[in-house]
Amino acid sequence: MTDGHLFNNISLGGRVGNNPGQFRLYSGGLAWKKQGGGKTIEVDKADIISVTWMKIPRSYQLSVGTKEGIRYVFKGFREQDVSNLTNFIQKNTGTTPEEKQLSVSGHNWGAVDINGNMLSFNVGSKEAFEVSLSDVSQTQLQGKTDVVLEFHVDDTTGANE
Secondary structure: OOOEEEEEEEEEOOOOOOOEEEEEEEOOEEEEEEOOOOOEEEEEHHHEEEEEEEEEOOEEEEEEEEOOOOEEEEEEEOHHHHHHHHHHHHHHHOOOOEEEOEOOOOOOOOEEEEEOOEEEEEEOOEEEEEEEHHHEEEEEEEOOOEEEEEEOOOOOOOOOO
């Protein structure tokens, strides 16, 4: 493909679960389509304001922030994809992808940050985990510093998931 890159088995993060799809990065932006039809995500290059890479277990994750405050997370990239896509993104969107470190210290204290539609829990300067606010159905304050998050029940998954 001369005008971009095409990847299969890339998952969209969030409530849609780990449904694989096809990810396409081209000079005009990016697109992700769920395998077997269904949900499609398209982001024009003019709407992209931030791009972040993160090493996660067994693969890499690409996070794309938009002008509307929405952040899309795509999982399943290989290590060799990172440098090619970084160069392509930088050349075609003018945005320099950053690398984000994942906290693996095991601490259960830190700082909470809300950025657009995402809530992230940070330990020091590293992210421990991130949750889309659209996945949260209810919150409850437990004491002075503890918060309980309840998530929507996904009744579209199988009994084993």
